Amino acid sequence: MPELPPLREVIARHGLSASKALGQNFLFDAQLLDRIAAIPCDLADRAVLEIGPGPGGLTRALLAAGARVTAIEMDRRCLPALAELGDAYPGRLHVIEGDALGMDHAELMGEPFAVVANLPYNVGTALFVRWLGGESWPPAWTSLTLMFQQEVAQRIVSQPGTGAYGRLAVLAQWRSSARLAMKVHRSAFTPPPKVMSAIVHVEPAAMPEGVSARVLEKLTEAAFGQRRKMLRQSLKRIPGAIEALDRVGIDPQRRAETLAVADFVALARELG
Structure with a gap:
């Protein structure tokens, strides 16, 4: 495993700061990031799609776990830091500049893939609903491990009769299993968001017959x-x-x- 400079040092060297407009909040805690990367189980030589890697905190953990990472980042300020990370892991990191909402992820990956991402808050739900949709099932993704605002995460895993239960819960649970994998305190982020966060893990299940x-x-x-x-x-x-x-x-x-x-x-x- 290559020796990497501390993430804070990388951010300072490249003059990076989290963009509120892009829904960015950076995570620096290496142990926490390793725990997130461990949620989908063994990632050795598995294809992983990461949305919004920013300066590459979670990307580091995914690469250290042995994954082959394709990262989509629309903030070009972060591209030099990600390029350095790619140099440290030759052939294991492919960075694409652009908007993940405008891309066909299955076509982009070309093989079964896990999605692991600290999603930008402003596009997280839209991406999630898109991954859950479509008539073709099982999907190209093998699992989704996603950071959301805690309120959104609770809606995804909620049960009938609760205030959080709604459309997201049905879409996540009718042909998938969804669980709350980890809560993340707001203080873990830089800058700290106003709300708590949580990680949801979703795996596809059998699709009920005769249902569109x-x-x-x-x-x-x-x-x-x-x-x-x-x-x-x-x-x-x-x-x-x-x-x-x-x-x-x-x-x-x-x-x-x-x-x-x-x-x-x-x-x-x-x-x-």
Whole structure:
């Protein structure tokens, strides 16, 4: 393993500072970063996609764990620091400058890959929903290990009947397993964000037969878009939804937050 200068020294040498506009918050704690890199289990010679590496704190931990890392970074100020890291690990780090939201990650990687990222807060949810979507399953990614604001992380792993339960939980759990892997105190970051953070780990599971992802996404968007209303109101704009509620035995006077993930799956299957 190459001897690397402290990350703080690298940041100071390149005159870097976290950009609020890009949702950046840097992590310096090497032990914490190693723990994050260990969540997906053995990364030796595995392809890993990292979004928003910044100066490369988590990237260091992923490379030290043996991963082959493709990192997408839109802040060109960070590119020289990442280039130095690539020189220290020849052939193991591929850095792409650009916006991850505008790229086809499966095509970019060209092989099964794990996603491990301290996601910029301003694009994290959009990327997550995109990775969970689509009719093709299982996905090209083998696991997602992602840092979110703690509130968002709790929504992803929440259960019916709780205030956090909503569209993100259904999308994350209907054909995947999602767990809260680690909480990260705000003081671990530079600069410290106003909120606490947490890491969610998601692995794809078997996709229920006869269910369209597009239909399920449309259902959850309508149901939770007006979560205070009864289903007979929130779903009335979806053709056949009210009749489908009756056929699967769901009381139309219930609210979306009371339905289990399996209920949404059954309803989506009925709507076909």
